[in-house]
Amino acid sequence: MSVSFHLCQPGGGASCGACCGLYNFRDHSRAALTQRLATQTARLAHAPRTPEAYGEAARELTANRGASALFPIVRVCPLLGFLDAEQQRVGCLGHPLVTGGTDLRDCGVYRATVCETFTCPSFGWLTDAQARLVQAACADWYLYGLVITDVEFVRGCLKLLEWELGGPARPELLRERPESLSALRRLFALKETAPGRDGQATVFGRFTHDTEGEPVPRSLDYAALGTRAAPEDDVVLCLGYTPASAPELLAARELVREHVRAVAATFPA
Ligand code: SF4
Ligand code: SF4
Incomplete structure (x- = not known):
């Protein structure tokens, strides 16, 4: 590739x-x-x-x-x-x-x-x-x-869309369809618009930094949050969310899901 x-x-x-x-x-x-x-x-x-x-x-x-x-x-x-x-x-x-x-x-x-x-x-x-x-x-x-x-974000969004569609989400097709493209832009634009993120968190999307100031990938502490992993979580992390509680994580997942569904809805059933 x-x-x-x-x-x-x-x-x-x-x-x-x-x-x-x-x-x-x-x-x-x-x-x-x-x-x-x-x-x-x-x-x-x-x-x-x-x-x-x-x-x-x-x-x-x-x-x-x-x-x-x-x-x-x-x-x-x-x-x-x-x-x-x-x-x-x-x-x-x-x-x-x-x-x-x-x-x-x-x-x-x-x-x-x-x-x-x-x-x-x-x-x-x-x-x-x-x-x-x-x-x-x-x-x-x-x-x-x-x-x-953010390759992981792009791939993660397309993977969620495939699950929602129950089949392939071909980028070429998405690009040709103005409605799909607009909905996809809203999904990608969550990078800028997603509400409820901690503006003081020292993270950039999926990354935090180590003691040398080097970017390192971060993950969610499911045990501390008292919840299990979900398919949306990679995208949630790429958006820069740092959920401190299960409800915060669930809200972020729902936001992603909603936007993925909106892209899927532009395809005929
Ligand atoms: S990160 Fe640098 S190399 Fe990559 S697309 Fe942007 S400008 Fe080009
Ligand atoms: S690092 Fe600076 S000099 Fe090099 S391409 Fe970017 S803006 Fe130009």
């Missing part, structure tokens, strides 16, 4: 900057990230296209960031910004295609060669059809980046 097109800038409203550290903050709300990207974009827009000027801007943006990284070991690059005036596309402001020719990515948090060649695990773990489905359902930078990088 692997994806044959470039997931970072696939077009159609989708773009991603997750591996540049975009979401690596406790407050990774759309509003907070939009503000940060706008600040970085504005600062770099006035910088001469030289390594010295970009380096200075990068140091200044990092020093004034005002929020520490959620996972300290994961770098946050100040060269990430909006590529368009409408703030619809996120991307690298040091890339030669953006600067007009000079490669200024060395002024960021990695070497330019690393930026150029890096592909995240989603390239290897998603199928083309799954990735195209995410691109079509999440045609905005904020949601696309959250979903395309």
Whole structure:
């Protein structure tokens, strides 16, 4: 399984900057990230296209960031910004295609060669059809980046849908059907909209961090919650829920189930 097109800038409203550290903050709300990207974009827009000027801007943006990284070991690059005036596309402001020719990515948090060649695990773990489905359902930078990088979430949602349908949930078919795609977008958009999550929890979707600040997958403590595992639980974890009681967990499962059923309902019985 692997994806044959470039997931970072696939077009159609989708773009991603997750591996540049975009979401690596406790407050990774759309509003907070939009503000940060706008600040970085504005600062770099006035910088001469030289390594010295970009380096200075990068140091200044990092020093004034005002929020520490959620996972300290994961770098946050100040060269990430909006590529368009409408703030619809996120991307690298040091890339030669953006600067007009000079490669200024060395002024960021990695070497330019690393930026150029890096592909995240989603390239290897998603199928083309799954990735195209995410691109079509999440045609905005904020949601696309959250979903395309969470293979377990995408697979988990499709698996729940298959159970609900009692048969295959073919991504190609879902993409062709506007009603199904809208319902699927609402399911994927739970990444942004799911209520009742603890905004202070130091988790990012399925991950918490170890003592070194390294992201590690987390699981539910069923014994402490006094309940058993359910098929929705992987998706519940990927949404960033940290249920402290069985009723909280049950409510999160029901939310997921409701949204999966809504997608299934767009198919004829
Ligand atoms: S996280 Fe993956 S899809 Fe997103 S920008 Fe990085 S390599 Fe591209
Ligand atoms: S320099 Fe590299 S890490 Fe920084 S925004 Fe560009 S691609 Fe991302």
